[in-house]
Amino acid sequence: MTDPDRETPGPRETLSSVNESTWGPTPATGRAPAEPPAPPRKKRAGRDLRAAVGVGVGLGAVVLAALFVYRPAFLVVIAAAVVVGLWELSTRLVERKDVRVPLVPLALGGVATVVAGYLGGTEGAWSAMALTVLATCLWRMFSSPENYLRDVTAGVFAAFYVPFLASFVALMLAADDGQWRVAVFILLTVVSDTGAYAVGWRFGRSKLAPRISPGKTREGLAGAVFFAAVAGALSMMWLIDDGTWWQGVLLGLGVAISATLGDLGESMIKRDLGIKDMGSLLPGHGGIMDRLDSLLPTAPVVWLLLAVFVGVE
Template sequence: MNDSSWGAPPTAGYWGPPDQGAAPAGPAYDELDAQQTRPMPIVPDVPASGGAQDDDRGAARPGGPLFRDETPQEPMSAPPPPPPKKRAGRDLRAAIGVGVGLGAVIVASLFIVKAVFIGVIVVAVVVGLWELTSRLDEKKGIKAPLVPLAVGGAAMVVAGYVRGAEGAWVATALTALAVLAWRMTEPPEGYLKDVTAGVFAAFYVPFLATFVAMMLTADDGAQRVLTFLVLTIVSDTGAYAIGWRFGSHKLAPRISPGKTREGLFGAVGFAMVAGALCMQFLIDDGTWWQGLLLGLAVAASATLGDLGESMIKRDLGIKDMGTLLPGHGGIMDRLDSLLPTAPVVWLLLVVFVGSG
């Protein structure tokens, strides 16, 4: 508190109304009045140290020669926080366990009975359609008809395996027609957006999956499907490993902030090496240089597929399409890079070594 606040003359209303019998003014009384009526400064009580009153509001503790035992100490600077550790963002143990289990089921069905593998594809397609249509309904109010999509999607996969590309196209057209007709049983409000989403779902999930079934029809069909799966998984693994360790430049921050350019280079490198090995040792009449091109194409299509589903999820405001697979999310979160890669691998294998 400064001196001016202590020595300012009192005014009416501050100390109360002036005394009615005040002494007459004059030099003698002025000096006496100055001594007797000067307000005493209010000295706040100094709280005992260690109490609840000790805070940082500016009340200094007494110091000086009488308090030499309280030598000032320089404040200790806090050690800098350790840099944050990079985290995978998912339960890796659960993800690895589920991945190994799914891989065992797929490989066993692929090399034992091809028809069983077709059943695995059908189950994945139907569950993927259910996840996609459910999220569209929950987040956007779009009611794509699931029943014709599920039935038509299963028929598309089977037709692609039995009758090839021609059968897949016919089944796809009939599925789209069934979606249009099924939605007519409900009120017309929202008809256009519902059937548009339904036709999109039919092409996005079951139609792309039919190329996996068509790969299986070749004489070395199991090896072709295995090559397709291995390259896609290796591409995703390379992107994750290199991006997690060295990633610093964002690839598409507005779509998927976790993806980096370094991760893309990792996907390309890993997939090209795996492609050269698979074409040389798994595919009949295949050569290593064809595998390099195949791996490059797989890395590009798998990355675009992953970004495409990330775009859908961002539009819907969700992180995962489902919760069916611990550590992975939903079925669609595993099919995102596989679905667009299937036609690319099918086409390149036909170009390189024929349809078999």
């Protein structure tokens, strides 16, 4: 209960007592001292950095072992990534849009497209791709005709987006120095992504595509171009026979642009689906598709530029 004989302190007395107990005596002016400025917030990466690094190192070890110990084993890595990527994409489409793509013919046809690209070149990859599209259309015919066109269209998109683009990695692998071409392709894509992240995190101010990916900045893109160009010049001189530094600069530029567009493209898909990640298979990274977003569209770019610069074989 309140003591009726005790006077209720006025606003100035209350403020003075609070200031005195918290910040010390109030100055003679009667004004409350200004609060100390809050310490600046540190930027955060938004993911578990330790998990991301650990998973990245583990994946890198698997890729390098398969690539340089026994080249055909790398086909298994590509095929596994294609199947898991198709599964993640089809699962999200069902969950968020009720779009039911025929996963079985897509997965089988995706593996066939990768293998055909390695064994039969571009003709083999295109032939397997055409059969995959045909099988997807036929498979869906055994279900309800409702939304047939929508589901088949999504299936054809998935076939081109994942296995067909991945087949260009198999085409690079089939060359005499295939392991080095694939290594350069992966290296430049990783360097481009890392350069964009590091420069954008430290210096990023101007948004690149705020409606699609608010975290992307023009400064980050400049960092991707610079680091990929340097890495490309060094890679072409040291790792690719008959390669020159200026070819590497052009290669790095192409990688930086295609990797950025690929990242933005998947961001657009995820925004349309209303999700942050395509999956959760890789701690700190999301799903397989969240790692393939910049690799897939970069594969045909690197394959084409290397074919122009040093030939297909």
